[in-house]
Each structure stands twice: as structure tokens, then as C-alpha cells.
Amino acid sequence: MSLLEVNDLNISFGGLHAVHNFNISIERGDLYGLIGPNGAGKTTVFNLLTGVYSPDEGRIILDGRDITNLKPIDKNKAGIARTFQNIRLFKDLSVKDNVKVGLHNIYPYSALSAILRTPAYHKAEKQMDERAMELLEVFDLAGEADTMSSNLPYGKQRKLEIARALATNPKLLLLDEPAAGMNPNETAELMDTIRFIRENFNITILLIEHDMKLVSGICERLTVLNFGQILAKGDTKEVLSNPEVIKAYIGED
Secondary structure, eight states: OOSEEEEEEEEEETTEEEEEEEEEEEOTTOEEEEEOSTTSSHHHHHHHHHTSSOOSEEEEEETTEEOTTOOHHHHHHHTEEEOOSSOOOOTTSBHHHHHHHTTTTTSOOOHHHHHHTOHHHHHHHHHHHHHHHHHHHHTTOGGGTTSBGGGSOHHHHHHHHHHHHHHTOOSEEEEESTTTTOOHHHHHHHHHHHHHHHHHTTOEEEEEOSOHHHHHHHOSEEEEEETTEEEEEEEHHHHHTOHHHHHHTGGGO
């Protein structure tokens, strides 16, 4: 069974088909790309997968469970985490505390326990501190654990957002243009990081990206969207050499 099965997903806004008959099947451990021109519907698909939008039609099956109409928090608990095209960190929290926000699903404690500073509270906080530092080590951010996230350079803010998403212990990680705004050196480092995540965290990755060097360098399979509909899908090399894809997407650059 595939980790993610999306069948005939549709959503319209004001009569406009933003996503029409979208289907995708992603196997466990895949590093899968979703590409297309601006306005093709890629981020709308992510919003449907994560519960920001509810589809007009269609089904979303994650690990054998129908999660189509779950709320975002419940989809996260089911195993989907994401990053955003525009970085969304808690700017007034430290680097470590940003990661700890993602750990509260795993190490919960009651409000009363926090107020009274019970042993359960201290145990959970200790576990979260340790796990947060482990994740920050992976992203070479441990030395900045106490730094305000707003003071990090752009590339490190991107890494922190991915670390926070991983803190929720997802089965499927959605990356929305992770290389946006990065220079070539940062992009090359990001590619290595994404490969490391897939190989060492037992996570399946679906990413949206406009950087074709990154896409061709790490994605094994692709789906191409154009005007809300699937234009092509398959192995990355074959898809990127498809004349219709070149005409609709790559040729526009």
C-alpha cells in the first residue's frame, strides 16, 4: 500500500477550478516533486492535503486512513507536516523553543501540570529539550539554540522551519519551495539535508520547487500541474524531457 493516495481531488473558488481531478500515489520513502508554473495549483494541493482547505470532491488516504476532512491539527497528528513558501517561524521565540513547539504532540502535559511545575511537567520539558537539541544538531543549529529565530540568516531560518516540522514526527513531510531565496551554496547544502532527512528519519517527502537543478538532483518522480490539472507524471528525467512540460513550464523561464 502506498503511503499517500489522492483520488480525484477537486476544489473551485468562485467557479474557477483551482485543482481538477488531481490524483497522486506516493510510496513510502519516496522523494517526490510537484512542479508547475506559478498559479498552477501546487500550494492549493498542499493546503488540501494539510486541511487548510476542504475539497469539493475526492479522497485523501494516508497510510490506509481516510483523512480527507480532518482539521489541520488532526492531519498533523495523523502524520503530515509541512513548511511554507513564506517562512512562518515564531519570531519572538528562541531557535530551540521553535522546535519544542513541534514536540508538544509527542510529549504532552496538562496546563495544570505546567502551572504547578509537577514532576510530569519537568520530565516532559527535559525530554523536549533533549530531542530539540538532537534535531538542531542535524541542521547544524545547536550552537544557536538560544538565539531568537528572527536573528537567524535566511538560509538557517529555512532549516529551522524544516526542523520544527520534523519535530512532529511525520510520516509525510511537505516542503513548499524550500530553496526559495537561497543562494547556490545554500541550495546545494539544502539538497544534502533533504537527502539526509529521507535516509535517516524514515520519512517520505513531497516537495514543491521551481529550482530545476534541485528538482532534477533529488526527486525520483514528478507530477506536473498546469491550470489545476495534471499535465504529466512519472520518472523525473522523462517528465522533464516531455515537450508539453517544457512548453508549459520550463520554457517560460
